[in-house]
Amino acid sequence: GEQVEQRPPHLSVREGDSAVITCTYTDPNSYYFFWYKQEPGASLQLLMKVFSSTEINEGQGFTVLLNKKDKRLSLNLTAAHPGDSAAYFCAVVTGNYKYVFGAGTRLKVIA
Amino acid sequence: DAGVTQTPRHEVAEKGQTIILKCEPVSGHNDLFWYRQTKIQGLELLSYFRSKSLMEDGGAFKDRFKAEMLNSSFSTLKIQPTEPKDSAVYLCASSLLGGADEQYFGPGTRLTVL
Numbered sequence: 513g514e515q516v517e518q519r520p521p522h523l524s525v526r527e528g529d530s531a532v533i534t535c536t537y538t539d540p541n542s543y544y545f546f547w548y549k550q551e552p553g554a555s556l557q558l559l560m561k562v563f564s565s566t567e568i569n570e571g572q573g574f575t576v577l578l579n580k581k582d583k584r585l586s587l588n589l590t591a592a593h594p595g596d597s598a599a600y601f602c603a604v605v606t607g608n609y610k611y612v613f614g615a616g617t618r619l620k621v622i623a
Numbered sequence: 624d625a626g627v628t629q630t631p632r633h634e635v636a637e638k639g640q641t642i643i644l645k646c647e648p649v650s651g652h653n654d655l656f657w658y659r660q661t662k663i664q665g666l667e668l669l670s671y672f673r674s675k676s677l678m679e680d681g682g683a684f685k686d687r688f689k690a691e692m693l694n695s696s697f698s699t700l701k702i703q704p705t706e707p708k709d710s711a712v713y714l715c716a717s718s719l720l721g722g723a724d725e726q727y728f729g730p731g732t733r734l735t736v737l
Contacts, residue, residue: 546725555714555728601666609721611656615665 514539514606518614526622531589533600533617538583541607545578545585550599550616559587559600592621625650627729629715635735641703644732647696648717656726657681657690657700658714666714669700673721705736 515538525531545562560576562585573596575588585604589596602614628647636642648655657669670690671679681688687706692698702709712733716726 544723548728555730556716556726557728558725561725603726605723609723611668611726613666 514604514612516604516612516614518602518617520617522618524620525592527593528591531592531619533587535585535602535614536583537604539606542604544605546603547576547587548601594621594623597621627715627717627727629729629732631732633733636705637737638707639704642705644700644713646698646715646729649727652717652719654718654721655692655698656716660712660714707736710734710736
């Protein structure tokens with residue numbers, strides 16, 4: 513079945529620095545991709561939805577890149593601030609509509 | 624619209640007890656998921672329903688975990704009997720179109736088994 517590897521498991525950056533989280537997947541038929549954010553003590557909330565035809569998505573303070581050739585999805589927080597401290601999860605939807613989550617990245621932004 | 628609601632928010636059980644967790648999905652959503660979240664294992668799928676039909680029951684969790692969807696707006700997760708290793712946060716999520724759509728997560732139930 514689909515394998516999703518998320519790196520790094522923990523990440524600590526200073527305020528204003530960038531932070532990059534990467535997920536690699538195995539199923540070449542995967543075509544929907546999601547990033548979720550989980551703040552301490554809270555549940556998961558959608559950060560960004562990425563379709564197979566989209567390579568770059570930009571949100572408020574972050575960029576999502578999808579490289580289908582390398583089967584890699586990345587989340588780049590361009591100028592991290594303490595409010596970005598949270599756990600981030602990627603999710604990959606496989607060709608048979610199965611949702612597979614990465615193991616998560618715990619990001620800490622130091623002021 | 625109301626989001627996904629879960630009750631109780633916290634549950635403390637003695638080893639061997641039976642506990643039932645409840646979930647109400649977003650109105651109109653067809654898919655419902657139960658997950659267990661721990662720091663070590665991350666998010667583990669327990670059950671997946673589509674239009675009230677059980678699509679996936681999370682293999683390793685079959686023996687003591689049973690999820691049911693009595694109607695389109697209510698689901699339960701029963702753990703019987705509980706063990707200390709079941710201590711975790713249990714998340715319920717729903718989505719409109721399954722794989723093509725985002726999952727909306729509830730606030731979770733934090734279970735502690737003594």
